[in-house]
Amino acid sequence: MQSETSKESRLVLSFYGDDFTGSTDAMESLTINGLPTVLFLEVPDQSVLRRFPHIKCVGVAGNSRVMSPEEMKQELPSIFKGLKSLGSEYVHYKVCSTFDSSKTIGNIATVLEIGQEVFDSQVTVPVFVASPDLRRYTVFGNHFAAMGENVYRLDQHPVMSRHPITPMSEADLRVLLQDQGLAGRIELINVVDLEQPMEALKLTFKGKVSEESKAVVFDSSRKEHVDKVGELLALSRYSDEPLFLIGSSGVGHAISAVQQASIVEVSKRPAFKEVDQLLVVSGSCSPVTEQQLQWALTNGFEGIHLSLQEVMDDKNGQAAMQNIVDKASEIVKHGKSVIIYTALGPDDPSIKENQRVFRERGASISESSKILGSYLGEVAKLVIQETGLERLVVAGGDTSSYATRQLGIYALEMVTSISPGAPLSRCHSDDPRLDGLELALKGGQFGSVDYFGKVLTCAPNSVQA
Structure with missing residues (x-):
């Protein structure tokens, strides 16, 4: 049963961004889809949240993308517990849509294991990295990102393959997670699965996810796929507790697709100023x-x-x-x-x-x-x-x-x-x-x-x- 605090907040989603630019990206994807969001630098308490009675989502901007696994284990459990206590339907660990990470820096497998410890009633963690609106695609588990007119596999991307701290040398997200130390089975809902009618897709999804599945990766190459992933994420909620998941700002698009009851018209968004210098x-x-x-x-x-x-x-x-x-x-x-x-x-x-x-x-x-x-x-x-x-x-x-x-x-x-x-x-x-x-x-x-x-x-x- 949810606490009185969570009932008061009535939040759809809370998230932690592994860097600040990714956090504003997540805030944007939620806000433009009718889920007004405020991004904080620390997990807010109810006295702070009451300053923003109109919001449906809460974000916390972090910097775990540059942390070692040891630093993550010190930092993230308390943050995840704080987000869990807000009582939102989902708790999202926001990663970059190019999955910036390595075994020693920004290790996402470590995040997944911490999440499973905090959200201990949950067995399988959804992983959704695609964001077609940003021209980021996952196909048969392999991740692709555009630059200019071209789309590159992650390990051949002109920027990400040369990143000075976390160069990406593998495109298969399942292999990446295993290389970062994730033990156990990783399932995949691929683009062929996503072409099925929704009822058939739900059966496919239920058949792939079991007690032995540590994670399930979702493909996506277009908006229709994102919407279907949103329905599968809603199906993944195990109890009244939030569903913990890992992914890009595509998560915001997916969840908003199935949150019609919570969508609001954002008519009072702050107006930008007229400025002459920057x-x-x-x-x-x-x-x-x-x-x-x-x-x-x-x-x-x-x-x-x-x-x-x-x-x-x-x-x-x-x-x-x-x-x-x-x-x-x-x-x-x-x-x-x-x-x-x-x-x-x-x-x-x-x-x-x-x-x-x-x-x-x-x-x-x-x-x-x-x-x-x-x-x-x-x-x-x-x-x-x-x-x-x-x-x-x-x-x-x-x-x-x-x-x-x-x-x-x-x-x-x-x-x-x-x-x-x-x-x-x-x-x-x-x-x-x-x-x-x-x-x-x-x-x-x-x-x-x-x-x-x-x-x-x-x-x-x-x-x-």
Whole structure:
């Protein structure tokens, strides 16, 4: 039986995002489908939730994508228990639609096992990574992602196969989970199964899922598949307790397809502001972000390249940071938008130089996201406080997770879609200088070539990268 707290909240879904850009992606997919969502930085209590009586879903933005399995085991159980206590119908561990993970970093098999411990009445965990609206597809268990006009198998994707921390060398999601340590049977509902009439599909699903099944992976290549997966997820609920599942923002689309009783018209979504200038901070080394930065720098934005030496300057650290803030503030005072970036694409020589500096200092390369992201977040906050800028973009999935935590905000609410997976949001903060700040968090692979221009004008996506 659900608690009085859960009855009061009446939530359809609660989720934890393994990074901040993925969390805003999940918030967008739920909100645009009629399930208003607020994204928090910590699991909210009922006193905080009462500030948002209109919402149907709650998200918590995290950074487990860069955690080791040991760190996950320390961090995630309490978060999952907190989400479980909210009494939603589903609890979703949100992963990137390119399944960014490895055995040592962002291990999703570890997450699955933690989930089974917390949601102990549940045997099989659904895994749904496809998101056709983002051009991410799963076919016979193998995952595919688009870039530009082409669609690539995950292990041949120009970005994900070269990811600096979690390069993807396997496309079969079942093999990936087994390689990450998941023991036991993994079932698959494939695209042929999904072409069946719904009643036949339900029988197929029941026949594949048993006490021996640790997980079930769902294919999907189009919206009709997503809708059917939503029905199967509803069928998977074992009791009044939430169903724990793992997947991309496609989960939001699937669940909203079967939640017609909960769908609401989102007529009072916050309106975006009219602004003339934009601050961008970027820790991304994606070729997509490279094209976007190059577009901006040739279309009126002014850039400041941030070196790792400046970030890690033990003697002059504060002075170096203030120098960056002063440069950016001066650009803003002259009426321009400004970009502070650490690299122009995967072939930027500064990347190898940064790796050399990390090795010399005995630091792990995987720590670079935390160091650079936190620094960029602090710089962004100081520039905003200095200049009064009202709109900010953070580029880079891992960068966003650390940078956003430096801003002094406690929640985000979607304002408008800019590009699928990278919406504009309104910040809630106890600091009046940051309350109402408009923020877009953009993963390395998302957005059109002119994405930063679109955020400035709040125009929808146009030119595909």
